[in-house]
Amino acid sequence: MIPLLLLMLAIPAFFLALLIVYKRRSAWIATISAASGLVLAIAVIATAAFSGNPSITENYGYIPSLSIGLNLRTSPASLVLLLMTSIVILVTASSGNIAKDRERTASILLVLFQIGAFGLFLSGNFFIFFIFWDIGVIAPFFMINVLGSANRRAASYKFIIYELFASALLLFGILLIYFYAPGHSLSISALPSAYSSMPVGIQETIFLLLFVAFLINVPLFPLHSWLPDAHTEASTQGSMVLSGVLTKFGGFGMLIIFTSMPIAHAYSIYIAALAAFSAFYAAFLMMRQQDIKRIVAHTTIVEMSIIVFAIATLTNIGATGAIYGMLAHGIAVAMMFLAAGAIEHMFHSRNIGFLKGISHNAKLTSWIFLAGIFAMTGVPLTAGFIADILIFLGAISAFGAYGIIPLFSLIFMGAFMYFVINKSFFANKGRIEAEDTVDSRPAVGYAVLLAALFLFGILPFILLGIVNLK
Amino acid sequence: MLPYASGQEPAIYLIAVPLLLLVVSAIAQVYSRSRKLSFVSIIVLLLISGSASLYLSGTGASFRFLSVLQANGFGSLLFGAISIAIVLIEVLSYGNTGKLQRFNMLLSFVVLGAFLVAFAYSIIAILVGVEMVILASAFMILQSGKNYVEPAVKLFVLGAVATAVFTLAMALLFPYDVNLSLVGALAAPIGKFIIGMSLVLFIGALSIESAAFPFNFWVPDVYEGAPGNITALLAGVNKKVALIALIEITMLVFAAYSASGGMPLLSDTLVILSILTMFFGNLAALVQRNIKRLFAYSSISQIGYILIGIAVATHLGVESSIFYIIAHMFMIIGAFAIVFWLESRNIRTMDEYSGLYGRNAFAAIGLTILMLSMAGIPPLVGFVGKFILFSSAVYGNLAFLAFVGVINSFISIYYYAKVMNQMFLRKGERHISMDRNIAVVVAACLVFVIAVGIFPQLLLGAASAAAAAL
Amino acid sequence: MYPLTVLLPLFVGGIAALAMGVSPKSERYAKYVALAGALGSALLTVLLLVHAAPLPSQIAWFSAGGYSFHLELSFTSANQLLLLLIAVISPLIFLYSVGYMDVPSEQSRYYFLMSLFAVSMTLLAMSGGFLTFFIAWEGLGITSYLLIGFWYHKEAPPLAARKAITTILVGDICLLAGMLMIWSIFHTFSFAAIISGAHALATIPTIIIAAGVLLLVGAFTKSAQFPFHEWLSDAMEGPTPVSAFLHSSTMVKAGVFLAILLIPLFIELKLLWLMLVIGAITVLVGAVTALASDHIKKILAYSTMEDLGLMFVALGLNAIPAALLFFAVQAIYKALLLMSSGTIMKANGDDVNIYRVSSFGRNRLLFISALIGALSLAGLFPFSGFFGKVAIDSAAVSNVTVYVVLTVADFLTALYIFRWLFVPMGNQRRAPRSLIIAKFATMKRSMQAPQAILAAGVLAFTAYLFINGNFAVNLAAASIETAVVVFGMLAAYIMFKKTTSMLSERSRARLLMHTSYPVNAAYNLLAASVIGIARGAEAFERYLNRVLYAGARGVVGLGSSTKVAENGNVNTYVAALAVGLVIVLLLLILVP
Structure with missing residues (x-):
């Protein structure tokens, strides 16, 4: 038996070490690391699919004196997210560094993030979960702080403060679980049974601590304001993994706590209301933005709010929709940030007031951006459509007709995105010329993401089959 | 506890003989001219003594001699760690312009003091050891140059006050325990109040030296004023010696007192000290512009974390305190090594640190990793330390204390991130190269921080055994 | 297959x-x-x-x-x-x-x-x-x-x-x-x-009624019904074949098609009135605006809107066969008319103003096919449009208001479509431009053929309806319709054939009738109010950030208050130690 899950961590770790000692061809090494990640993710999914068992577990000793093991496990959600993550990271590694700016630093951070993300989605206990959570936060911090654009310092500062506040709450929550769980077990799969044996007050405390921690990461109103700054100022690669993968950490965590903590039933209606408000709020905020990356960043808040809303429905179909939504959004937003990065590199500006008629020089990028809008607004045959259907079917069955309300935030989001693309991309009057021609440099990345978007939109049964496994 | 465990006697000679040799040769070499000989002899002898001590802690053997000293797992682990720390200090000081032989003589007294405290069987030994460490380091500062009179005097005065308080505490205890031995004393506490007072005075005296709030105000001045290598010694060794003494006194001398109802007093006092120390250190560090002062306050706050474990006073609590004492020893020595080196390049304040990444990437990355470790970010050693400290607090029904600790490690991110932010600024100044001896120290600390962070069992098992031996 | x-x-x-x-x-x-x-x-x-x-x-x-x-x-x-x-x-x-x-x-x-x-x-x-x-x-x-x-x-x-x-x-x-x-x-x-x-439902849950309304809103937007119609006339900015294909004959019917497919559901939900009301309003707005427009394609776009309104009226009256018939008939003549517009634009160098363009030159084929299309659209007996319109009119007899609206619309339809036909022809007659005439003469076969085929299609459809016309026609309605159409054509002949003074380029009546100004103003108002909400959100966001920053500054402020403690004076430090010890001892006394 090949220890697939361990390999998913060990191989990037090996490449990380290689990157540190070997100073050349960094981008290639990172790409190979990402590609091997994708191959392994597919292998894991295939294993799960053929055995009909979505929870593959591997247990290794780690800290025996605290009875904490290196427990790795998969779940339907983590299988889907692993696949999405490995696709996004592969594209980020191969095409994300459009300017070929400080490739070695960028590659090291990306591979570090890869370890964090894989580890998080594979973690079988909360100790491991927390370790990889923080690795996944620290790597993007440097992607912003070291590789970012003009206002990167303030943005990275804000990012780390918010995210580590989240991880402080998470840590405290985990400590409480550690103490109150029978046998001091931090196991995620044993959480439902462990949870029910805790005192009610502690149950509530743990739920709220973890919920707020995940809320900051996702993020939801009112603790979202790190996201637009961070996503805007990060390097293109940073933005891609931040929006595409990092925000899913919180979503994944929400899925865990909502499915294993029955106390969530008492709060779900309020959380759903908050998420719905958050979606509209972010959509309206977005309308006042001038910076393309900021605009895309706000779509992340809208989409992730809807995903949290879906999780809060506490229905099977809603949770499936949330998982699929994270898949769709991760891919689509990575694509849009890649396109935004290409635009920035070509025109040396991200301001929609300045950009005009750029589709003339950046034809491919403009169409990709448009395809991203389609995916975001849930156009059929993109993965976003399947997600929207499942999310709102779950929502209606949980909340009745009110459940449909957040769907309408997509009108505002979509209308503004179309406004932007027509105004700055297509309307050719007074158009500006590119200062750099790299339109087709990320073409392979575009192709992979676009293909994934349509593959999972046209043939949703591939992954839904995995999600449906029980 | 056996007077002799058969077969292990040679080990104790391997510790004691090189140590005596060390002191004697160091005194003798003050009159020799060879820096190298002095350097090599102190390092070789310390390494022999330290590794013998570590070996001894691994065997779990325990002996007593002269009814003043005893060797057990606790003392030998900590003395082993301190020996290695002092080796690092010695390497750090090699490039110093001052007279190394004189420095080494004083350093050998520090080693001897640490030995006495770690292997103490009598309160007298603790007093002598602590006093030796303080006086020797005050003289070390003094002999570094004319500019260092002020910090040396401050340290001396505070040390004297501490000694006075310590002696008073001893005097209060004397009627009840004429032997002043650590084990078996106070079997039948009679005058509870007097004993409580003695306990509190002991804590106060040792708090002065370990710099817990409100006994810590001398720390920033002395740290800032002293040369960097001695600052590293003060933060890395002196404080830890005081903490070891504190553990011995609270856990051993007052064991019976605690068991017969004195526990709340001990615990409450330490909890309050711990909370105040954490908050004071972290809050004050927020506003520092001088990096040395910043680390001074940061190390104060770290003492607060260590006090959590002592306050909890369970096996896990002591274990986690031991773990964190050793972890912090290497974190802070590494950090002050970099600070020391930059000080010699006239780089002291936050503003002068900006762009360090461009000038010496190793220093910037090294300092970043050390700071992340101090902030408790996984997978570094600081995280494991804090995790077990906080979990021991939750286990000891002091969840509130754990929460304060978590919040404090979040606050600390604020200033660590500020330093990182400065260091990774792009400035394009010219490269400055790091002295080789400093690079060796930093690298050793980094290896420790990362290796033990990823594989905490390396140290955790030893710490657990040490706590059990107490 | x-x-x-x-x-x-x-x-x-x-x-x-x-x-x-x-x-x-x-x-x-x-x-x-x-x-x-x-x-x-x-x-x-x-x-x-x-x-x-x-x-x-x-x-x-x-x-x-x-x-x-x-x-x-x-x-x-x-x-x-x-x-x-x-x-x-x-x-x-x-x-x-x-x-x-x-x-x-x-x-x-x-x-x-x-x-x-x-x-x-x-x-x-x-x-x-x-x-x-x-x-x-x-x-x-x-x-x-x-x-x-x-x-x-x-x-x-x-x-x-x-x-x-x-x-x-x-x-x-x-x-x-x-x-x-x-x-x-x-x-x-x-x-x-x-x-x-x-x-099978015993009682209709509210959620389905809400769903029905939402479905209809969806249908109305796609089929350019009031008040969602203004995009359709703007859509004429697309290439003419696109207008002919998407925005007159097929895509805009998707909404109507949805309503047709689900009409039994809407009957159950008792939502027919909504279609009827919206359809009737759209018919009037479309017909009036078509008369007021001077854009050769937009006239037809408003006409399309009117046609779609008619279909919704038919559905609202539960006259499904009538709706289906008109659905089919309209597609063919409207595609034909838009192709004619495209041909005229092509010959006139992409000019779209009916007061400036000239039409058809000496090309009889193009003229006759356009005429067939116009006659069918006007609904003159016996062209195919007549059957469609009469079927709807007959269904509306029972509802006086709707019937009046339809009859007025019939009149206006005849008027505007012949305005569309006559005004450019008049331009040509008054000031013949040989270049344009030559362009019409040498118009590509690939453009002429489809028009001829569609004109033939209109005629063939007409013939088919004559042969297979097994549907109930209210004779009175048919005769009234014919009379109105003939009257409208006459009026158009008088008003537009001889002179262009009526509803001329700058006439005030034309501007008044042009509904797209107020509708667009309303759209802008709506957009402005959405932006207003966005501004509000932005202001709130700034406030929120300020609150969070204030919190952070508060923590840092606590930090700077610790500076009091560090004045470099060793006396102070010893004093602090003493105070600390005293406090700890007091604690000892207070905590038993």
Whole structure:
């Protein structure tokens, strides 16, 4: 038996070490690391699919004196997210560094993030979960702080403060679980049974601590304001993994706590209301933005709010929709940030007031951006459509007709995105010329993401089959 | 506890003989001219003594001699760690312009003091050891140059006050325990109040030296004023010696007192000290512009974390305190090594640190990793330390204390991130190269921080055994 | 034969056309590939309908949360009718495009989008459930958006495209919301199952009524009903074949088509009145504005809007056969008329103002086909439009208000369509320009042929209706309609044939009747209020950030208050130690 899950961590770790000692061809090494990640993710999914068992577990000793093991496990959600993550990271590694700016630093951070993300989605206990959570936060911090654009310092500062506040709450929550769980077990799969044996007050405390921690990461109103700054100022690669993968950490965590903590039933209606408000709020905020990356960043808040809303429905179909939504959004937003990065590199500006008629020089990028809008607004045959259907079917069955309300935030989001693309991309009057021609440099990345978007939109049964496994 | 465990006697000679040799040769070499000989002899002898001590802690053997000293797992682990720390200090000081032989003589007294405290069987030994460490380091500062009179005097005065308080505490205890031995004393506490007072005075005296709030105000001045290598010694060794003494006194001398109802007093006092120390250190560090002062306050706050474990006073609590004492020893020595080196390049304040990444990437990355470790970010050693400290607090029904600790490690991110932010600024100044001896120290600390962070069992098992031996 | 194979030739043609865009050399052939695809699909459609007599079918798509989701196809008479219409019109449009789109570049993009549109439209026509329908529906919306903004280097098309996609987006989301809400009751997306489920319901849950309204809003946006209609006239910024194909004959009917497919549901929900009211308003607004417009294509766009309003009125009156009949009739003559507009624009160097352009020169073929189209649109006996209109009028007799509205609209229709015909002809007569006349004479065969074929189609349809006219016509209504139309034509002859002073370029009456000004002002107001909310959100966000910053500053402030403690004076430190010790000792006394 090949220890697939361990390999998913060990191989990037090996490449990380290689990157540190070997100073050349960094981008290639990172790409190979990402590609091997994708191959392994597919292998894991295939294993799960053929055995009909979505929870593959591997247990290794780690800290025996605290009875904490290196427990790795998969779940339907983590299988889907692993696949999405490995696709996004592969594209980020191969095409994300459009300017070929400080490739070695960028590659090291990306591979570090890869370890964090894989580890998080594979973690079988909360100790491991927390370790990889923080690795996944620290790597993007440097992607912003070291590789970012003009206002990167303030943005990275804000990012780390918010995210580590989240991880402080998470840590405290985990400590409480550690103490109150029978046998001091931090196991995620044993959480439902462990949870029910805790005192009610502690149950509530743990739920709220973890919920707020995940809320900051996702993020939801009112603790979202790190996201637009961070996503805007990060390097293109940073933005891609931040929006595409990092925000899913919180979503994944929400899925865990909502499915294993029955106390969530008492709060779900309020959380759903908050998420719905958050979606509209972010959509309206977005309308006042001038910076393309900021605009895309706000779509992340809208989409992730809807995903949290879906999780809060506490229905099977809603949770499936949330998982699929994270898949769709991760891919689509990575694509849009890649396109935004290409635009920035070509025109040396991200301001929609300045950009005009750029589709003339950046034809491919403009169409990709448009395809991203389609995916975001849930156009059929993109993965976003399947997600929207499942999310709102779950929502209606949980909340009745009110459940449909957040769907309408997509009108505002979509209308503004179309406004932007027509105004700055297509309307050719007074158009500006590119200062750099790299339109087709990320073409392979575009192709992979676009293909994934349509593959999972046209043939949703591939992954839904995995999600449906029980 | 056996007077002799058969077969292990040679080990104790391997510790004691090189140590005596060390002191004697160091005194003798003050009159020799060879820096190298002095350097090599102190390092070789310390390494022999330290590794013998570590070996001894691994065997779990325990002996007593002269009814003043005893060797057990606790003392030998900590003395082993301190020996290695002092080796690092010695390497750090090699490039110093001052007279190394004189420095080494004083350093050998520090080693001897640490030995006495770690292997103490009598309160007298603790007093002598602590006093030796303080006086020797005050003289070390003094002999570094004319500019260092002020910090040396401050340290001396505070040390004297501490000694006075310590002696008073001893005097209060004397009627009840004429032997002043650590084990078996106070079997039948009679005058509870007097004993409580003695306990509190002991804590106060040792708090002065370990710099817990409100006994810590001398720390920033002395740290800032002293040369960097001695600052590293003060933060890395002196404080830890005081903490070891504190553990011995609270856990051993007052064991019976605690068991017969004195526990709340001990615990409450330490909890309050711990909370105040954490908050004071972290809050004050927020506003520092001088990096040395910043680390001074940061190390104060770290003492607060260590006090959590002592306050909890369970096996896990002591274990986690031991773990964190050793972890912090290497974190802070590494950090002050970099600070020391930059000080010699006239780089002291936050503003002068900006762009360090461009000038010496190793220093910037090294300092970043050390700071992340101090902030408790996984997978570094600081995280494991804090995790077990906080979990021991939750286990000891002091969840509130754990929460304060978590919040404090979040606050600390604020200033660590500020330093990182400065260091990774792009400035394009010219490269400055790091002295080789400093690079060796930093690298050793980094290896420790990362290796033990990823594989905490390396140290955790030893710490657990040490706590059990107490 | 499997029904979906019909889509294959079009799809392959479109992809091939796109692929040919890689080099200018191969791009020249893109049009032929796409045309072949359209023809192939049309042939297959006819084969499918005539020979195979397709049956409803289901394709399992995915399952989640314990439910399965299927793509349903169905072939009711409405489905078949629309399929047939597409099969007839789409090859003709592609043929017309071959002549019309004579720009050297952008060909492959154009044919790719057109083919994709035709694929979506055909899929829509076959759909038997919401999932299939919605996929096709969004395909229509997106291709329409891209085709309206096709000439993106001009100023107006991107704006028009934006307006279109915004309106359509509202409709899409409403339709999606409606269909999901319906699913939550019936747990199926199949139209047939939903209808039978609705019949079986004892009481109608409120959620379905809300869903019904949302579905209708979706239908209204796509079919340009008041107040969502203004995008349609702007959509005329697209290339003329696009206007002829998407924005008059096929895509805009998607909303009506949805209403037709689900009419039993709407009857159960008692929502017919909504269609009736909105339809009647749209009829009037469309007819009046068509009369006021001076844009050769926008006149027809408002007319299309009026026609769609008429269909909704028919549905609102539960006159489904009438609606279906008009549905079919309208497609053919409207495609024909828009092609005529395109021909006129082509000859006049893309001028669109009816007061400036000249029409037809000495080209009888073009003139006669346009005339046939106009007569049919006006609804003069015995042209095909007459049958359609009379069928609707007859259904409306029972409802006086609606009947009056329809009759007024009939009059206005005759008036504006002959204005459309006469004014450019008058321009030509008064000031003949030989260059333009020559252009009409040498108009490409590929552009003339489709018009002639469609004109013949109008006539053939007329003949078919005469032979197979087995539907109830209210004779009185028919005669009133004829009288009104004749009267309208006469009025048009008097007003516009001789002189252009009536409703001239600068007349105030024309401006007053031009509804698009107030409607656009209302849109702008709506947009401004949304932006106002956005501004509010932005202000709140700033406030929120300030609060969070204040919190952070507070913590740092606590930090700077610790500076009191560090004054460098060793006395202070010893004093602090003493105080600390005393406090600890006090604690000892206080804590027993």
